[in-house]
């Protein structure tokens with residue numbers, strides 16, 4: 001297509017001044033214009049929310065300019081592009097991240113204050129885009145920010161759920177789920193692309209046909225749904241590059257069934273059509289995996305099919321030889337949720353583009369890379385063949401063909417070792433014949449990686465041992481990272497300013513390794529003074545939030561001890577609560593005099609439990625029951641408080657993390673693939689109390705265990721401890737606190753019985769009993785360290801100084817260089 005601007009383009013450019021200006025007066029004008037013409041409120045009377053909407057649209061206009069220029073530049077340069085396929089993106093709020101990455105936060109604040117509005121107040125008006133469950137989903141969002149900031153030609157593809165992750169409402173200490181209709185008041189950060197839509201097929205049959213003498217398969221679908229694109233511009237920091245997150249929404253396809261209309265069966269016809277929209281209606285709220293739900297499988301294929309149609313259309317708009325496809329396209333599978341993409345590319349290349357099988361297979365194996373986020377074999381996704389066969393009949397055929405060829409190749413390599421052959425097969429025989437999506441992804445991908453070094457070792461030695469022995473070259477690791485733009489600059493502006501002051505530059509925001517420069521000031525008294533002041537300000541903000549949310553007044557002199565993440569047995573929130581009961585019991589049994597030496601603690605716990613996860617829900621209730629007891633016990637007073645922060649999400653994390661003194665990452669070793677919350681706390685100078693699991697192993701290497709509080713069994717010790725857990729006697733303190741719960745000290749005796757049963761004797765699968773003693777020692781070490789605030793502040797500064805490795809910028813550069821083979825493509829500013 002002619003790349004030159006069409007003739008009327010010159011006139012267009014003449015008409016509009018090149019770019020929107022970012023001075024406060026121009027911003028004011030744009031904001032008032034949007035109040036009048038977009039929000040349609042009189043510019044003389046509008047409230048905070050309407051002002052937020054007008055501001056959001058004004059910022060969006062500036063994103064769109066940069067988005068257009070970036071996409072035009074990519075089109076002109078035609079670089080190799082990365083397509084990041086993920087069913088979940090936990091974006092949170094967009095306003096502050098956008099104005100900071102555009103470098104116009106202060107101008108916006110000035111423009112608003114002259115209109116009588118306060119920036120911070122308007123920023124609070126925005127709801128979270130919670131299109132994901134936990135770490136995997138937030139990682140996708142952090143990686144999009146780094147891809148944009150590092151000028152990589154990349155696109156994110158996902159689903160535009162109408163309902164995001166459920167709202168957690170706590171009633172009498174119990175979690176209740178409320179639908180998150182986040183689009184209620186529209187979404188200024190997305191652009192509906194009515195002209196970008198694709199038909200997605202389901203069900204039906206596969207016919208054999210002959211084309212130019214060659215037989216080929218034709219899929220005759222039983223149902224077709226329309227996928228419509230919604231674009232979300234993702235601005236880079238300190239660059240003009242603004243990349244795209246394209247989310248698909250399901251709409252009824254255009255075909256009207258006139259027949260039913262004539263028969264007056266009108267309502268049914270419309271209702272049937274609406275059924276199509278259910279596909280992208282709701283996010284599945286489970287951080288584990290889903291077996292065998294048809295709607296879930298429909299979601300997987302819907303976003304894969306729409307994304308690949310869009311990607312292939314863009315490739316063909318400039319290329320006509322699919323052998324060039326691997327030079328121009330890298331496809332990243334974010335866990336197995338998008339893995340049907342490998343089958344869909346085979347189907348399109350063979351059935352629609354009429355390439356030979358081997359040619360198509362060669363292309364597939366050169367374009368896909370697969371990241372797994374799971375350690376537990378039982379959490380690996382499997383799709384029942386019956387379900388797949390009825391929903392996607394042609395895809396099942398192709399999977400059988402892929403597996404047949406793989407088994408043939410394997411037999412040549414390992415002979416007729418039926419045990420290994422059946423272990424490695426993509427098709428799992430057995431009661432419910434299923435497709436192993438992880439095996440399919442490994443067979444079809446050129447690279448397979450875990451999300452921390454420890455995780456990858458477990459993949460090589462346990463989870464995918466057979467595949468590693470077959471294809472050691474495929475296995476890499478890419479330790480996760482988080483973006484310092486959102487997790488310092490946006491959420492902790494006072495720390496951001498302090499770091500820039502002492503480093504004498506803001507360059508660390510794009511080049512985080514510069515943070516190491518703080519090491520030389522780690523013992524500097526002036527920095528200590530300012531550092532403590534920044535932390536105090538953030539603690540006050542958190543304390544105000546806690547009081548507003550729970551009515552509990554907490555002391556700023558106490559250590560704010562935080563554990564915020566999804567509720568899981570392997571993350572051991574129960575271990576934390578049992579240690580809080582131990583601390584409470586110790587204080588109660590102390591002489592008054594002794595109590596003076598107690599280091600006061602405010603224990604803050606937050607996280608959602610998957611709706612069907614009963615044990616996790618009981619842990620939330622126990623937390624509230626224990627809090628009820630402790631927080632109202634005058635003997636204890638300010639020495640100990642337990643707070644559960646409800647509806648934990650990205651915005652709550654942005655408030656809690658800067659105010660935390662200590663954060664807990666206490667999973668049973670070998671269970672947390674990486675963990676990314678620990679990285680955010682580290683960047684904000686919060687000290688870590690942790691087991692050596694996932695990414696904490698690499699954090700220890702970066703900052704030294706002397707700046708952390710470590711405890712617990714090491715990963716290689718766990719299997720043996722589990723073996724003899726039946727005759728392993730848990731420490732007295734542990735049995736005592738479990739007994740207190742079992743005896744109803746916090747009420748709900750029968751309701752908590754199973755929780756107690758689950759941590760005693762050989763039922764203690766996650767080793768809470770055997771880790772309890774060293775856990776209490778680590779807690780005592782934290783208390784002791786906290787008393788010496790200069791020591792603590794030095795450890796805090798060294799934590800931030802050593803956090804550079806855990807930026808998602810490093811993660812993305814790793815992927816770009818050693819997996820995707822993409823180069824930066826910087827749009828001229």
Ligand SMILES: [N-]=[N+]=N[C@]1([C@H](N)O)O[C@H](CO)[C@@H](O)[C@H](O)[C@H]1O
Nearest residue numbers: 135136373451672673674675676
């Ligand atoms: N799904 N999944 N996996 C996780 C998280 N739960 O989302 O992915 C995260 C992102 O890779 C990991 O940090 C975390 O350890 C792992 O459990």
